[in-house]
Amino acid sequence: MVMNDTITRRGLVVAAGATALLGLLPRPAAALDTASARALIDMAIGDVNKVINSGKPEPAMYKDFEGIFARYADVPAIARSALGPAARGASAGQMSAFTKAYQGYIGRKYGRRFREFIGGRIEVVNAKPLKSYYEVISVAHLQGEAPFDLRWHVSNKSGKDLFFNIIIEGVNMLATEREEVAALLKQRGGDIDRLVADLKTM
Amino acid sequence: MIQNKGIRKAGIGAVMATILLAGCAAPPPGPIENDPNEALNRKVHAFNKGLDRALLRPASDVYGVVPNPVQRGIGNFAANLDLPGDVLNNLLQNNGPDAANNAGRFVINTVFGLAGILDPASVMGLPHRKTDFGETLHHYGMAEGAYVELPGFGPSTERDTVGLILDFALNPVGKLAEGDDAKIASGAKVLSKLGDRHRYSGTVDSILYDSADSYAQARMLYLQNRRFELGQTGGDAAGAEDGFIDPYEDPYGNE
Numbered sequence: 001m002v003m004n005d006t007i008t009r010r011g012l013v014v015a016a017g018a019t020a021l022l023g024l025l026p027r028p029a030a031a032l033d034t035a036s037a038r039a040l041i042d043m044a045i046g047d048v049n050k051v052i053n054s055g056k057p058e059p060a061m062y063k064d065f066e067g068i069f070a071r072y073a074d075v076p077a078i079a080r081s082a083l084g085p086a087a088r089g090a091s092a093g094q095m096s097a098f099t100k101a102y103q104g105y106i107g108r109k110y111g112r113r114f115r116e117f118i119g120g121r122i123e124v125v126n127a128k129p130l131k132s133y134y135e136v137i138s139v140a141h142l143q144g145e146a147p148f149d150l151r152w153h154v155s156n157k158s159g160k161d162l163f164f165n166i167i168i169e170g171v172n173m174l175a176t177e178r179e180e181v182a183a184l185l186k187q188r189g190g191d192i193d194r195l196v197a198d199l200k201t202m
Numbered sequence: 203m204i205q206n207k208g209i210r211k212a213g214i215g216a217v218m219a220t221i222l223l224a225g226c227a228a229p230p231p232g233p234i235e236n237d238p239n240e241a242l243n244r245k246v247h248a249f250n251k252g253l254d255r256a257l258l259r260p261a262s263d264v265y266g267v268v269p270n271p272v273q274r275g276i277g278n279f280a281a282n283l284d285l286p287g288d289v290l291n292n293l294l295q296n297n298g299p300d301a302a303n304n305a306g307r308f309v310i311n312t313v314f315g316l317a318g319i320l321d322p323a324s325v326m327g328l329p330h331r332k333t334d335f336g337e338t339l340h341h342y343g344m345a346e347g348a349y350v351e352l353p354g355f356g357p358s359t360e361r362d363t364v365g366l367i368l369d370f371a372l373n374p375v376g377k378l379a380e381g382d383d384a385k386i387a388s389g390a391k392v393l394s395k396l397g398d399r400h401r402y403s404g405t406v407d408s409i410l411y412d413s414a415d416s417y418a419q420a421r422m423l424y425l426q427n428r429r430f431e432l433g434q435t436g437g438d439a440a441g442a443e444d445g446f447i448d449p450y451e452d453p454y455g456n457e
Contacts, residue, residue, distance in 0.1 A: 074449075081449035088454050109408070116404060132448065144274065146329060149430075157450040164449055170430020171423055174447045178455050179422055183415035202412075 032156035037134035038127035040161045041152045044072040045122045045138060052117045065114060066107025074155070074162040075103050081164075082177040086185055086192060094192050101199040102181075108202070119143050122150060136163075235421055237349040246351045247417040251410055253354065254399075259407075262399035273397045275319040280394035281330060282311050282318025283387055286374040291333045295341040300331040335372070336365025340432050349421055357424030 051064040069075065079099040080087045087095065120142035127136040133155040139147045153165040166173045181195075188194040237243065265273070285308035292301035307323040307330065315322050324330075339361050340346075347360025358366065370376065379387050399406060413419040429435045447455070 077449045077453070080453050081447065081455055084455040112404060112408065132451070155450060165447060169427050170435050171426045172447065174449065175426070176419065176422055179418050180414055183413070183418060187414055 032134060032154065032161050034127045034129065034134060036161055037136050037154040038124055040072060040154055041127070041136040041138065041163065042124050044068060044152075044163070045124060047071075048114065048117075049121055052114060052120065058111075061114075062108045062111035065111035066104055069107055069110075070103055072163055074158045074160075074164045075099060077158060077164050078106075078174065078177070079103070081174055082181045083185070083192075084178050084182055086182075086190065090192050094196070097196045098192060098199075101196045105199045105202055106177075117142060120145075133157075133164075235349055235425060236346070237421065239348060239350070243349065243351040243421075244417050246353050247420070249353055250351065250356055251416065254406075254410060258396070258399055259403070262396040262403065265393065265396040266400040266403075273393075273400075276390055277394045277397050278311070278315070278321050279318045280387075280390040282308065282315075283375045283390070284332075284373075285311075285330070287369060287372070288331070288333050290372065290374065291335055291338045292331070294338045295333065297333075300333065303328050303331050334362075334365055335368040336362035337432060339365050339368075346425075346429075349425065351417070351420075357420050359425075359428070362428070 047068045048065075051061055051068070054061070054064070056064070076095075076099050079102045080095070082102065083090070083095075083098060090098065117140060120140060122138050122140045124136055124138045127134060129135075130153070133153055136152040136154060138150045138152065140150050141147050148169050149167075150169075151167040152163045153167070154161060154163045156162075164174070184198070185192070185195050188198070285304050289301050289304045289308070292298075292304055307328040308318075310323040310326065310328065311318045311321055314320075336359075344361050344364075346362075350358045350360060350363055352358050352363060352366075355366065375387060376384075409419050409423065410416050426435070
């Protein structure tokens with residue numbers, strides 16, 4: 001018993017030291033776990049529910065959705081992923097212009113879809129670790145509609161807990177966006193500057 | 203949509219031949235689209251878009267004037283007629299609970315819901331558990347096959363196309379309904395489709411008319427959603443990692 005206690009105590013001290021050392025490393029600061037991933041999405045959904053039941057005119061709602069996206073999503077990672085291989089050759093200035101334009105575009109595009117949720121509500125039902133991140137599972141209840149499955153992928157690799165993908169009834173936002181942005185870029189002969197200019201009006 | 207006995211018989215023959223062929227040469231589904239007939243599919247897609255623009259969308263706008271409760275009643279009536287076929291497929295898939303659910307739903311809505319116009323069963327906890335022959339074929343191990351865009355029907359796969367034809371051929375309601383009953387059933391189906399087109403017009407329009415590549419978007423949405431419906435992706439499925447993207451490990455999407 002005494003032995004055990006000692007080992008346990010020493011174990012604790014070592015563990016505490018290791019944790020302190022890890023804390024000093026330039027690793028993601030936020031400790032992501034099922035509960036914090038769930039809390040993030042609970043907050044994001046709370047904001048979404050507020051917007052879809054606010055009765056505001058559409059352009060104001062799109063702005064609100066853009067704000068939610070900017071607050072809870074890892075927009076730079078999503079934008080880079082959506083731009084795909086073209087992001088590799090882009091300058092830093094192009095990337096930041098694209099990320100900004102893309103954030104507005106997403107707010108409007110998905111804002112229009114979320115507009116159809118007016119009068120409905122979304123609730124988190126489960127959260128679990130999945131590969132190197134967390135999946136938060138929510139259900140959307142719309143009027144006169146069978147409930148449907150909405151999943152949020154959350155990571156802290158940006159240094160903060162943020163979501164980087166949404167899966168709606170199996171439809172993967174990042175995958176869909178990658179394909180669409182690639183097509184948009186191809187239409188413009190691979191010209192990222194033109195894409196940025198056009199995204200602002202889409 | 204317009205069914206005729208002769209076409210239906212010919213269809214069954216074609217289906218049997220297709221099943222035999224597909225059984226031999228079915229490649230496994232992957233995260234990447236299996237679309238060897240893309241050039242032809244794109245032509246069909248252009249045709250379908252033209253059909254939507256010229257006919258379906260304007261007709262659905264007209265139908266949209268009909269009061270919502272009436273639209274819903276017609277939609278309910280049409281969906282109720284699908285239930286016997288769904289029960290048949292539930293049984294073929296060896297899914298007793300869903301078969302019982304859908305059979306109970308059919309009886310309740312037919313008897314107490316004015317032949318299915320109202321939906322008391324949902325309130326009683328018997329929601330529609332939709333299925334189709336494509337799912338039955340999946341249940342028996344038939345692979346998805348190549349992606350197909352069907353004229354008038356839209357996105358599908360080789361397996362789901364066979365399923366669609368079998369659904370038409372084996373639908374118990376289609377077999378029993380004669381004369382005016384059959385006309386009413388077909389009419390309700392058409393109106394129900396128009397109602398759906400109207401109801402989801404924002405989403406459908408954004409995919410068909412606002413996308414840079416509406417063909418590729420429709421293909422991706424269909425395949426991902428279909429695999430999810432069949433339990434091949436999402437949550438507890440064995441292949442739950444399908445299509446999983448890590449923008450941190452693979453920022454440029456090369457994998």
